[in-house]
Each structure stands twice: as structure tokens, then as C-alpha cells.
Amino acid sequence: xxxxxTLTVTLMQALALLFGLGGIGIVAAVRGNFACLAKxxxxxxxxxxxALVLVFTLAVAGGRWAIVGLAAAFAIVAxxxxxxxxxxxxxxxxxxxxxxxxxxxxxxVAPDALVWLSGLALLAGFGPGLLRRQPNDMFQATRTMLxxxxxxxxxxxxxxxxxxxxGEAWVGLALLGSAVSDVAAFSLGSMLGGPKLxxxxxxxxxxxxxxxxxxxAAIALALMLPALPPFHPLAGLLLVAAIGLGSIGGxxxxxxxxxxxxxxxxxxxxxxxxxxxxxxxxxxxxAPLLYGAVWTLGL
Numbered sequence: 293x294x295x296x297x298t299l300t301v302t303l304m305q306a307l308a309l310l311f312g313l314g315g316i317g318i319v320a321a322v323r324g325n326f327a328c329l330a331k332x333x334x335x336x337x338x339x340x341x342x343a344l345v346l347v348f349t350l351a352v353a354g355g356r357w358a359i360v361g362l363a364a365a366f367a368i369v370a371x372x373x374x375x376x377x378x379x380x381x382x383x384x385x386x387x388x389x390x391x392x393x394x395x396x397x398x399x400x401v402a403p404d405a406l407v408w409l410s411g412l413a414l415l416a417g418f419g420p421g422l423l424r425r426q427p428n429d430m431f432q433a434t435r436t437m438l439x440x441x442x443x444x445x446x447x448x449x450x451x452x453x454x455x456x457x458x459g460e461a462w463v464g465l466a467l468l469g470s471a472v473s474d475v476a477a478f479s480l481g482s483m484l485g486g487p488k489l490x491x492x493x494x495x496x497x498x499x500x501x502x503x504x505x506x507x508x509a510a511i512a513l514a515l516m517l518p519a520l521p522p523f524h525p526l527a528g529l530l531l532v533a534a535i536g537l538g539s540i541g542g543x544x545x546x547x548x549x550x551x552x553x554x555x556x557x558x559x560x561x562x563x564x565x566x567x568x569x570x571x572x573x574x575x576x577x578x579a580p581l582l583y584g585a586v587w588t589l590g591l
Contacts, residue, residue: 298518298519299352299353299460299461299464299519300353301518302461302464302515302516302518302519303349303352303353303464303468303519304349305515306468306512306515306516307345307346307349309515310345310472310475310515311342333564336563336564337563337564337565339563339564340562340563340564340565341471341475344471344562344571345467345468345471347362348362348464348467348468348471349464351467352460352461352463352464352467353460355460356451356454356455356459356460359450359451359454359460359463360396360400360451360454363396363447363448363450363451364393364396366443366447366568366572367389367392367393367395367396367443367444367447368389368392368393369567369568369569370392370443370568370569370572371385371388371389371392371439371443372385372389373558373559373567373568373569374388374439374442374443374558374569375388375439376558376559377549377550377553377555377558377569378435378438378439378553379435379553380432380435380436380439381432383420384420384429384432384433384435384436387416387417387420387436388416388436388439388440388443390416391412391413391415391416391436391439391440391444392439392440392443392444392447394412394444395409395412395440395444395445395447395448396444396447396448396451398448399448399449399451399452400451403451403452403455406448406452409441409444409445409448410441412440412444413437413440413441413444414437416436416437416439416440417433417434417435417436417437417440418433418437420432420433420436442545442576443576445580446575446576446577446579446580447576447579449579449580449583450463450466450575450579450583452583453466453579453582453583453586456586456587456591457521457591458519458520458521458591461516461519461520462520462582462586462591464516464519465512465513465516465520465531465535465582466535466575466578466579466582467575468512468515468516469508469509469512469513469516469535469539469578469582470535470538470539470542470572470574470575470578471512472508472509472511472512472515473504473505473506473508473509473512473535473536473539473574473578474505474508474539474543474574475508476504476505476507476508476511477497477501477502477504477505477508477539477540477543478501478504479504480500480501480503480504480507481496481497481498481500481501481504484498484500485498485500486498486499486500487499489501489502489540489544490544490547492551493544493547493548493551494543494544494547497543497544497547502540505536505537505539505540506532506533506536506537507536508536508539509531509532509533509535509536509539510532510536512535513528513531513532513535520591521591523589523591527589527591530585530588530589531582531585531586531589533585534578534581534582534584534585535578535581535582537581538574538577538578538579538580538581538582539574539577539578541577542573542574542575542576542577542578543573543574545573545576545577546558546569546570546573546576557570558570
């Protein structure tokens with residue numbers, strides 16, 4: 293059910309501002325050459341980013357069950373991309389999908405039972421080998437367990453975040469924050485360059501880009517303030533750190549996984565970006581860190 297309240301108004305105002313500034317930035321980047329704009333990678337990414345953020349916004353405005361649906365969709369697509377990236381066989385891909393969707397189901401109907409998640413990850417990894425009596429499936433098993441924890445746990449915590457007071461607003465902050473943080477990192481890193489942050493994992497990531505991550509997190513928090521409960525300014529620093537550092541870490545973690553697998557992108561279906569996993573890599577660390585910050589602060 294969609295509602296015209298403070299959250300919806302805040303999201304609409306934030307999106308209008310971000311889309312407008314983003315469009316102006318792209319036009320400035322091509323120096324007003326609209327002939328080049330249509331073929332620009334930045335323009336392709338901008339359009340994809342708009343589409344994704346609109347989907348995120350509709351899910352947040354739709355309430356808890358829409359957020360559950362979004363998390364389930366993330367789990368299905370990201371698990372398939374992860375399985376392909378890791379070279380998982382079909383039985384392990386199915387096991388990974390079951391584990392991720394089970395984590396979301398548990399978070400939705402029985403959140404106190406999430407203590408079982410570690411056991412669920414172990415079953416997802418070792419279950420197929422045990423059932424098939426295959427003692428040599430260790431690499432498949434460990435990669436499946438990694439996927440169950442890497443994908444299932446953060447997406448389950450996204451639902452727990454929605455169950456907090458003002459939960460939809462916190463989820464909106466997680467989604468918007470990770471997106472704006474990534475865009476700010478790309479923009480500042482591209483404009484100012486500087487020393488590489490971690491060239492072994494992500495050659496294009498710079499220290500100025502990392503500063504952009506933090507600034508983007510602060511911008512997202514400022515935009516979402518009207519829909520959030522009041523908190524102390526020092527608490528705001530913790531929230532910004534959770535989003536900014538989560539975005540940096542999430543990006544580097546996925547870069548590490550892709551480099552280990554010898555691939556550039558997790559998928560090909562998102563124009564200008566690659567796969568869904570390439571877009572929600574930041575969210576997969578932002579969600580647990582932001583949930584931890586909100587829980588610690590009692591918000």
C-alpha cells in the first residue's frame with residue numbers, strides 16, 4: 293500500500309534533487325555535446341541508475357512486504373550470478389538459492405530464529421555432497437557456504453531493519469545511501485584522481501573516491517533526515533561511517549571475489565554496470581553495518 297507521508301515526500305524530493313544534479317553533471321562531463329551524450333557510458337549508467345533507484349523507492353514506499361519482495365528478488369538474481377561466477381554446479385546453485393530465500397523467509401516470519409543461519413549455511417554447503425556421497429566436493433561446498441553468508445545474511449538484516457521503528461525510512465537510507473555513496477565515489481574519483489586505494493583488488497578505486505563514499509553517505513543521510521527519528525549529531529557520524537565504510541568495503545569485497553574468479557563483471561544484463569551483484573555489492577555490507585548502528589543507538 294502506497295502512502296503520501298513524510299517518507300514518500302522525502303524520497304521524492306531526494307530523487308528529484310539527485311536526478312537533476314546527476315543529469316547536469318553528465319551534460320557538463322560531455323561539455324554540452326549532446327551528440328556524444330547518447331553514446332556516453334556515463335549516460336547509459338545514469339539511465340540504469342535511475343531505473344534501479346526508482347525500483348528501490350517503490351519498494352520502500354510500498355511497505356514491509358514490498359521490501360521483502362525486493363530482498364527476495366535480490367537473493368534470486370544475485371545468487372545465480374554468484375553461482376555462475378564461482379562455477380557452482382546446478383545442485384549447489386539450487387542449494388544456495390534455497391539457503392538465501394530461507395534466510396529471507398526466516399527474517400520475515402520468525403526473526404528470532406535467525407540464529408539458525410550459520411547452520412543453514414553449513415547445510416547449504418555440505419548437504420549436496422552428503423546426499424550424493426561425494427567426498428571431493430569441498431571447493432563447491434565452501435563456495436556455497438560463502439554465498440549463503442555473503443548474500444543471505446545481509447538481505448535478511450535488510451528485513452530486520454524494516455522492522456525497526458521508522459523501519460521503511462532506515463531501509464530507504466540503506467538503499468539510497470549505498471547508491472549515492474557509490475555515485476559520489478565515482479564522480480570525485482574521476483574528477484580528482486589521486487593515489488590508488490587498493491590497486492591489487494580495484495585498480496580504479498582511489499583515496500579521493502573513498503572520500504566521495506563518505507561524502508555521499510553524509511548527503512544521503514541529510515536528504516533522509518525528515519523521515520528518520522531524531523538522533524544526536526554524534527550518532528549521525530556513526531550512521532555516516534556505517535554507510536560510507538560499508539560502501540567502500542562492499543565494493544572491495546566483490547572486487548576481490550571477481551579477481552579470484554578471473555572476471556570483470558558478475559553479469560551482463562545491466563547496461564553500463566554488469567550484473568545486479570555489481571550494483572548491490574555495497575548494500576551487502578551497508579545493510580548489516582547500518583542495522584548494527586541503528587540497533588546500538590537504540591533508534
